[in-house]
Amino acid sequence: MAWLTNYLTSSIGRKLTMSLTGLFLILFLVVHLLGNFQLLKDDGGEAFNKYTYFMTHFPLIKMISYGLYLFIIIHTIQGLMLAAANRKAKGQGYAVKTTPPGVTWASNNMALLGTLILAFLIIHMAQFWGQMHFGGMPESTVYPNFNEGKGVKDLYALVAEAFTSPVVIAIYTIGQVVLAFHLWHGFQSAFQTLGVNHPKYTPFIKGFGKAFAILVPLGFAVIPIIFYLTH
């Protein structure tokens, strides 16, 4: 297995880890956003609470979510280690700093953007995931013909409560702007890392990546704003 360790610790192998974990996180973003849209249903939270119950109790989903936590940790640690190694490999910089034509700001600041995403994730997890698992929420919201008549946690109320604060709205909006920049470079970069660079596909990947980088964070960002305005 020495070959595998060699591969995974080589510059290209480490990149591949970043790419695959990054792409998995991208997939997760889509699922997460689709789930969040349940919040917009005008049903007092029924759809959303049923959805969250399903997501936290269905064994396969639970397994995927453990994989997700692992991938976030790997992506974060590997990303920060790469950034530190790369700073060392550059050594002294230039007295005159320039950005060559065609180079995006995001591509030069992936570690900074990633660290901000991490900060956002910690706040976000403490606020909802932590509350859900360790906040002692009662399982008292009962829906007919659901969960054999037993109650579920009213996460909808938790979300609705959180989104009454302008500070929370600001944090969520900024978090999504940061994510958008990370994806602006990251989406297409992940494919280049995998070696997918082809005149037939690359223009599509780049275009789709940019649309994704704008629309997905926008989708996440409008939900808190809508809540704030309508509740």
Added chain:
Amino acid sequence: MKLNLKIWRQGGKYKGELVNYQLDGVNEHMSFLEMLDVLNEELVSKKEEPVAFEHDCREGICGTCSLVINGRPHGPWKATTTCQLHMREYKDGDTIVIEPFRAKAFPVIKDLVVDRSSFDRIIQAGGYISVSTGQAQDGNAIPVGKDTAASAMNAAECIGCGACAAACPNGSAMLFTGAKVSHLARLPQGRPEAAKRVQAMVAQHDTEGFGNCTNIGACEAECPKGISLDNIALMNREYTAASFTERPVTVGAEGA
């Protein structure tokens, strides 16, 4: 025209600092290196140490010239080496800051001269094909399609100057390594050793202390030969495929 030069001096009495020079009588027909020649003649006549910089062919093909000019490797012109940059780019009174290529694996030897032997070692690790010596083969014995020849030629244009690593904020030399890997991998003569080559060259790249590519693209933008990022993608696929599929060599173990 009259120029204000700020030039990185390192070695001898200089600890490593930007030193100011005023240079008069520069004309727009000079190349950038001729402008430095004029400066050096002035310095020598004043019994000062001339500025050390590298150059050889002065026609854009050897890869010896370097320099980071106002923050850009090989200066502001697209796909142009420093020796091909001409002073008509500048006007009277301009300030030009000249620094050496920067990357940990390119230590400064003196002033603007850096040690690029790390590139030689990457080539030694695998940037060749093994052929038996003897009479030259018929050039048409191995058919190569026009498109293949052209794409290999595009990669082979790399002159090994190091501007890619100098431009890269990560100090990565993946554009150089990718160009050399893909130049040979695209041709039938390069295929037999392709898997070994890519593994050896990437390992040497990493050992030399070059950084990890994060697909920023500064290298491609600054490369004087317009080497494209798709060479890095090809290297990534070759490297991953080679790492997962290549069989360890077992000499004589199979019996005949």
